[in-house]
Amino acid sequence: MDQTTLPRPSAQPALYDLLARVWPTESAVVSHCIDRNMTTVAFALADGRVALVPLADPEPPEKRIRQELDTGRSSIRPRSKALPPPTLTEPLDDGAVRLAPSNTHGFLVAGRHGQIFRLTPRGQVLRLLKGTQPVFALASDGQGRFAIAQERGIVLHDEDDLVPFQALPTHCRPDGLTFLPQSRRLAIAGEQALFLWQPGSPPESHAVQTDGPVICAPDESWIGGAARDGGLWLMQLATGRVTVIGNFRAPPRSICFNTKAGAVFAAGAFRVAGWSLSDAPFDSDATGALRSGRPGLVLTECVAAHPSRDLVAAGMANGAVIVAQAGLPDEMMLRHATGAAVTTLGWSACGTHLAIGTADGEIALATFPPHLFK
Template identity: 35%
Template sequence: MSADVSNPIQDLLQRRLMLVSTISALTAKTHRLIQEHSGAEMEILRLELALGRSPAEGELLHALAKAEADAEAIRSRQEDCAAEIEVAEAAVSEVDRLIAASKEKTVMNQQSVPDLTLFDLLARNWQRPAAIRQICFNDDDTLLAVICADGSLAFARMADNEPPEARITVDRGQATISPRQGKAAPLIITRVKGARSVSLHRDGGFLSAGANGGLLRLSRAGEIAETLFSIDQPVQAFDYCAATHATAIVVGDRLHFHTGKDPSSAKANLPGMASEHVAFATDGTRIAVATEERLIVFRGGSELEPLVGIYLPAPPLSLKWSDDGNWLAVGLDGAGLCLLDANAGRNVVLGDFPAPVRSVTWSAQEKVLIAAGAYRIAGWSMKTPPFDDNATGALATGRVGLVLVDAVAAQPEGRLVAAGRSNGQVVVAPIGSGEELVVRPAGGPVTALQWTRDGRHLAMGDALGNVAIATFPAQLFK
């Protein structure tokens, strides 16, 4: 790239980084002002109650007037912050437009065909009719289920006629990989309509909740084998436990525990609004349910005894147990994430995220919690959990980017984590390291990531309807 083109782009990138930093600082300031305003409102309430008992108390009247003035001043500062954030966001949009225009001009000037990326060499991809909502491997990693925002459900076959290992050649000690010659095998399109979610099931099949209510068991061929759980209401959420073959199902304001052996199921009432997040601990002994306002842990079984319950400061967006069953992480909408010690009942909210935490994951090998919602991969070691200080156990992973991390997924038995950004980039990084490998350079905003159990295949989906499976040669991470 010539100097007269690269310098303006570099200047724009520096300008964008400064604006993003300004927005982050203003967002943190806004959160502090919200807390200050809550304190001021509590003081006003206290003084009003005191005046109710002593209406003629002059000092109380003076203190109330001062508290109301303080609250109004805080509100004014909040409005100023909001206006500054709006101006900075508009400036970011304009800088993005200028960067895109500069890049387009650069490509036109170069008049060359771009080189193949690592994604082109390692991945198979398919185009779906709508944004990818969820992806899920079956129990033997031979199929990948893909649900779109339009409710369609399809399966991708993991069998590959042109795996990367078969396309690697070594000449004088230099290994090279050749591009694929053929297309990926077509998807298996199921007849399920209005699918909301999917999970693995026994014998290589899947479970899916559809628009008409109930829970369907699907065969490897994509056929509807049976209705596992029949009800005339939509299933908001469900989870299947491979260890016990039980299923936890949320319908309306009730949690159902279904074993498959008995057509009936145990039930428990859920307080507040219905939940879209339910998860078994790995051994199936406990079930976590995150409603709009609360996180509740039940004992799995016929009694569904509540064990732990805490209030959440914001609606949940994601819910994940650690592999050892000791910890629960709940990604929150605009309020960071909540970490719960499931045994002791202690919990902490880890804030200061610039965006909603839509994705959380756990590294079993490293005993680390990893979250999306920041400009880099956020992580905390559970060897020193962050109950007293949010910085305790914090692990910086990968590089700081100019766009947000939207999705994360840790290798089930390795020390790598995959992260997808809102600009479509997908990277793989060792936990706690600043190094990262760019797997996909760009595309639609990443909505879903998942590894196979052996950590050799990474599936990804994005908001433009692209779903892909990247297969990593064994020697790539050596």
């Protein structure tokens, strides 16, 4: 497996100051979403607002790199222009809304009381559905459908005409939804079971006690999430085989699959917890364990897998953000501790940008030069 070399520390200012665009919002950041056109990032705030920022960096780091003629060393100069402020909506609900990329333009937004909006990259809010009952989860499939989970079950809508065309009653409140990227099946996490549903066919039921979102590997080989007993559950989709990994210091509310490393990573430990999926931990938690980055005394809160390299980013409870290489102790400190936890973290599909949100209301986009990771 080709491996990536992390850059060594230098005497320059902290990487975060050089690479990241940072905006304060005065409200805790709960989640983020990148639109399908890869132009805009939406951050859901705890006060019901949504903050929108452009993904493209007007002063990308590669244009600020200079090389010293006498030594050949490269450095990045600081930004020279002030950042425009984010676009902020009015509160769309009395708490944080749920976000999903629209199949057509911008974002779909679900309020806790059932209203569904379309949010454009410029911040225009259009109400699509009037609320009738609370929405617990929201997902879109990239082909014109979106699904909402409510107390009575799952309802599929066509995003163009908004007509509900399929429904799946459930006997427990669903709190996690995701469309599988290739088959377009819908994975539904309930309190007592996991359902895999191909609309038009009866759902498959699996005895997995889930707690929160379902995450799917990009190649649709595995899905996983937090288990109700505080561990991590994984299902191999080809076989339906399930394993549950325990011994986390805190429930692993954030997990990710890294295709390059063939691995899964999870938050909830004092380092980036990970396992190789070529030697999956069906029989023992130690099987295939990957020790990535350095152990510490602070819990990881969020993890995000790079889409094309064997790298994983981790956001910590003290606000630090590191980038580690799968299975190796090397790590790069991107953001130093501030005291406020990192609450959301995710790479863009091109692997150039890392979105970051924190409990004290900071939103940021770190943009990496093409040759930073060798």
